[in-house]
Amino acid sequence: MPVGTLASVKGVPQDLLEELGVEILLSNTYHLFLRPGVETVRQLGGLHRFMSWDRAILTDSGGFQVFSLNELRKVSEEGVAFRSHLDGSARFLSPEKATEVQIGLGADIIMAFDECTEYPADAARARTSMELTLRWAKRCKSYFEEHKGEVPWGSGRQPSAVSHQDRHVPRPARDDQGDQTQGLFGIVQGGMDSALRRESAARTIEIGFPGYAIGGLSVGEPRELTREVVLSTLEHLPADRPRYLMGVGTPEEIAFYAQSGVDMMDCVLPTRAARHGLLFTSEGKVSIKQARYAQDESALDPACDCRVCRRYSRAYLRHLYAANELLAQVLNTVHNLHYYLATMRTVRSWIRGG
């Protein structure tokens, strides 16, 4: 899932995202909560209509961003008080509020409001944090069950135009009355402790969600530890529900985790790296700012058939980046997204082929 923080994948128009084969994108509740605000999006019919995007959208709960604010936040049983990074205004998110906001935004998949346990955390802290996330998960589900009919698209939103043949793009849910509703996913926490992760998984499954995410990773721990925790957690998640690994990762990592049973991943890496001139290619990473590319007439990635590699030279891309031209960010992002999506298509064909 490419990241479209503020209801836009930075620099890439929606028709180009469609052409790239993006089937689902992630948008950030925290950012949309501040700008343009949930009421605006709700009144405009929800995120899909607001950003003119018919395919699937997932919103995170805002928890991860709020916890990243460090000095600006205060956690209590009730929720998290924080100050906006934009204007310092006092704000509050709780399980109920985060769910309310996500219902208002109207994404296809929404996430439970969890506490992302920091790294490192000792055993006691990891347990306390996990228990809080479990209590919050129940509150999210209760709120959701009571309010799920309040989506801005009512029962009017049709299943998206995208084909849902691929298991990794979950179908929109239908509730008891047959109305289409959002899917609320639970999140497994538990720090880096396998036993806690297992317990978190079991108790989250007990609450019951249509999909499960593995959260609290990519928070500074070594890559090997991430892998260990992911693999040991995956075992305890039902294979017939989408399993979503949050915030991962490099092309190699997404290929590895997809083959290990992860169904969904999101990461800012392809888009953020692109804006910093770091490009992923079949021959490895290319830092396009380097002077060695100044007169390099070859395509960025000769094995790539994206619009950028078909048309422009490394020399031109290097010039655009060095001259701080807007087009550098557009073209670099298009290429990196294509590279990630092509990687996933390849992995899926491997999986289908056994």
Add this chain to the structure above:
Amino acid sequence: MPVGTLASVKGVPQDLLEELGVEILLSNTYHLFLRPGVETVRQLGGLHRFMSWDRAILTDSGGFQVFSLNELRKVSEEGVAFRSHLDGSARFLSPEKATEVQIGLGADIIMAFDECTEYPADAARARTSMELTLRWAKRCKSYFEEHKGEVPWGSGRQPSAVSHQDRHVPRPARDDQGDQTQGLFGIVQGGMDSALRRESAARTIEIGFPGYAIGGLSVGEPRELTREVVLSTLEHLPADRPRYLMGVGTPEEIAFYAQSGVDMMDCVLPTRAARHGLLFTSEGKVSIKQARYAQDESALDPACDCRVCRRYSRAYLRHLYAANELLAQVLNTVHNLHYYLATMRTVRSWIRGG
């Protein structure tokens, strides 16, 4: 002609420019001279190949930018010594050097190196400046005649894939041997004095160029004065050669001047205004940053059929701009360029229809 200062129309990929119907774009010699440098562009086969653009390109002479540097420049009979706005390094452009650089960049149309007379200028100053421009025009032509075979594409560049049915896109020239060469245009100066303008036109025509530009306008003078000077100068330029009005203007102005006999215009207004959230529509200018558009579901311009107006609401465009999203600059630029090009298409159909 949209402006692609650094071999890129800011934020818009070349395939989208083609789709918009851009047939010729302007690139700035001064900026390319500094970055990436003419030798790089020459070695990469010239601007067309460098930026992957088959259609026509015009480069200005660098004169206008150099004269805008004010404190950083020193004019002599020989040329202009100036300091780079990027790193303060000492540089020099003369008629010969500016022509050499433009031959190296290899645009289809290149411009004589002129002195853009400041406004206001008294009669003596306007004449002195005009005389200098005339002496420089001769030197540009001499240099060009001697070196025109040194284009980076040699005799290899084929006429562009664009149809040249429209008079406003001049065909590439052919020299005596039948090889394709660039077209070097002369520039009429003379301040705001009609008599001087007439003299400048006559003496520039005497030197002899395949096309003529009206320079030294849009330098701070009142709009009515611009109009007066343009109309009085146009009379003295041959109607069978392209007449190019430099640096003009608003949609109303380009429509007016096109109907008055101007064949070519360039202006940063559509692209620069777009990046500042100022959008041209059939209902007048829209400053998309305004809060009044925050929940406006209508298309930016209901009468416009560009990709932006067909897909996105004012509310979304306002959000993108307010949140400082890259996509705002991309979409705004696409719309404004479409609006300008559609305006020109309309005017051309009026002209064809008499």
